[in-house]
Amino acid sequence: MAVFENVSQYSAKHPKPAGITFAYGTAGFRTIGETLDSTVFRVGLLAALRSQSKQGKVIGVMITASHNHERDNGIKLVDPMGEMLQQS
Numbered sequence: 001m002a003v004f005e006n007v008s009q010y011s012a013k014h015p016k017p018a019g020i021t022f023a024y025g026t027a028g029f030r031t032i033g034e035t036l037d038s039t040v041f042r043v044g045l046l047a048a049l050r051s052q053s054k055q056g057k058v059i060g061v062m063i064t065a066s067h068n069h070e071r072d073n074g075i076k077l078v079d080p081m082g083e084m085l086q087q088s
Helices: 002-012 037-053
Strands: 028-032 060-065 072-078
Touching: 002 037, 028 037, 028 060, 037 060, 037 072
Parallel strands: none
Antiparallel strands: 028 072, 060 072
16 A cells, blocks of 8 residues: 555656646657656556566657657657557
């Protein structure tokens, strides 16, 4: 139970910005870089859980830069064989 309490405490330090809806697509979670803190934290948790469900295989977390504006960034999850995590 302590693990869940710790996750909750750390999650509170990375609140989701008000008024922003994140969506996962072919570019991962993509938005203005300054608003990705909460998403990066939660994607890290998701990667750990996904790794556990894949018997400890490595799950990649990729921070992407864009060919668009400098501030336009994203974050993707990559499965053990190099595929991007699919939308569900």
